[in-house]
Amino acid sequence: MAKKLLRVLAGERLDTPPIWLMRQAGRYLPEYREVRAKAGTFLDLCYQPELATEVTLQPIRRFGFDAAILFSDILVVPDGLGQQVWFQEGEGPKLTPVRTAADLKPLAPDRVVAHLGPVYEAVGRIRAALPDEVTLIGFAGAPWTVATYMVEGGSSRDFLHAKGWLYREPSSFRELMQKLVEATVRHLSAQVEAGAEVLQLFDTWASALPEAAFREWVIEPTRAIVGELKGKHPAVPIIGFPRGAGLLYRDYVAETGVDAVSLDTSLPLGWVVDELQQHVAVQGNLDPAALVAGGKAMQDAIANIKQTLAGGPHVFNLGHGIVPQTPPEHVADLVAAVRDVR
């Protein structure tokens, strides 16, 4: 019998939804912090297959999730393209910004897979180590979100450089996006070849774009990536996450070809049932802050999500990544509640 996550992503409805959590391997776990302390920089951790494997497996051992997600970062793609990327402790990622057509020249999508060898080695090791019933998810950032970091040189509130570029000079911005589409296809394809069974595309900053720009820079590149991957790996399901897209989730689902969508915390679930779950599997959407709080509010929210999405294919997850302040006991409570094991 196929693994639970794969069955749901193929459109099957299960009485007990499979569960995994975005950023399930991370700082909220003491065993993660221990491994993290051994690695040098954050990227060193991503690029040491033994350590990346270990931290990916930790939450599987502790909580018995239905899926493991490769421990990595969306910024390994710009790093693989040849952009300088580093992580300042406590400050988030920094990149030497790419802001002009000339800055694009050195970025080489055909360099990505060679550069990211250790990532695929980790994928292989993780796959070999996982219990039979646990699915391995590979991932990448979607082009718009990765582009924001590349152009801004790090995190941003307003995305003024990235948006300035796409508004003022869409033709060269398109070159950047095309390089990202190509790099992302190569990177995800290599993950599949190394053992990833499902792929997720994170478009964390999708909500920053007005409708027309959303169509051009979120839907179009995602459709291109999904199309190419389906050509190469038709059996591998793809989950899209256009975080904060609101109503445009509908068009994203209708037009990109994804097999499933990850729902952010704010999406009303009645609408999700009517407009999204009819067409694809849905994944989500517990508030990470409810997981920090635990107790009755968390239990009520879990029950509501399970019940509302019970009529179709549903993967239980958060609406955004786990935050470091999360008590691990609350995660255990969550898994028990989703599985009705009290």
Place this chain on the structure above:
Amino acid sequence: MAKKLLRVLAGERLDTPPIWLMRQAGRYLPEYREVRAKAGTFLDLCYQPELATEVTLQPIRRFGFDAAILFSDILVVPDGLGQQVWFQEGEGPKLTPVRTAADLKPLAPDRVVAHLGPVYEAVGRIRAALPDEVTLIGFAGAPWTVATYMVEGGSSRDFLHAKGWLYREPSSFRELMQKLVEATVRHLSAQVEAGAEVLQLFDTWASALPEAAFREWVIEPTRAIVGELKGKHPAVPIIGFPRGAGLLYRDYVAETGVDAVSLDTSLPLGWVVDELQQHVAVQGNLDPAALVAGGKAMQDAIANIKQTLAGGPHVFNLGHGIVPQTPPEHVADLVAAVRDVR
């Protein structure tokens, strides 16, 4: 003949929409920076009626907007309630956080109006100085958004303290919200008595809440405020801004009683026409980054917004506040384009 903004907020469709911009008085204007340098702290600027009046009037003189919005800040309400609030240059607002039922005790809604006398004095001066055809808008933060600053002690990404409180102890969180409802009604009512002709409620962080919490902590307090204000000042239109609420804009419009909604940048306008503009006036929603970029992308976006929303009551505005990087010439271009004066 009534002022253009008032006509549209009463439901009238005009061939040329009235225009004003969120944060139209601010750092992007050299004349603002000059006045700002004379005041001590940011709150000093808000509390010196002569200076607050001057910066409110600057963009009216320069661009001839159809409305002026009082220069002030949503955090004058916590300051009026007795919480310590200060602005660290370059770091955003800081507050001594309010996190427990005990912390709520000293907060006194009946102190707000006495404490904020200089704000209402500014309102009176501005109203007296404005040209006859220009409408004066007063404003406040909506309770949820103001509560995030009060509980977090400043800006936040995750709102873990505020959400932790409402998830773990909703009854005492409700006390905080009730104090905010009362303080907000008093503050807005005093602005009307001093000369404000329209009110706007800013719920900047509305998108952070899941649906059930959105209903309880965005829609309910807004409905309470609108209800009380309509009792006292039935002729004063109220614009709501539940930024990022997506689909929940519909319920917000149906249930709060606002006369108009301000649309964030990401809302698809076809849906707005069908679902919101049938019921209330709509305001928005040019991307502030398009205003920074200027040129063809901005002109196309303006034309699209004007055309799509032309069939009903529409106030031209941004989808979020002007950013400091905005060239003032682009604002002049925008006003000319909206009015078809080239």
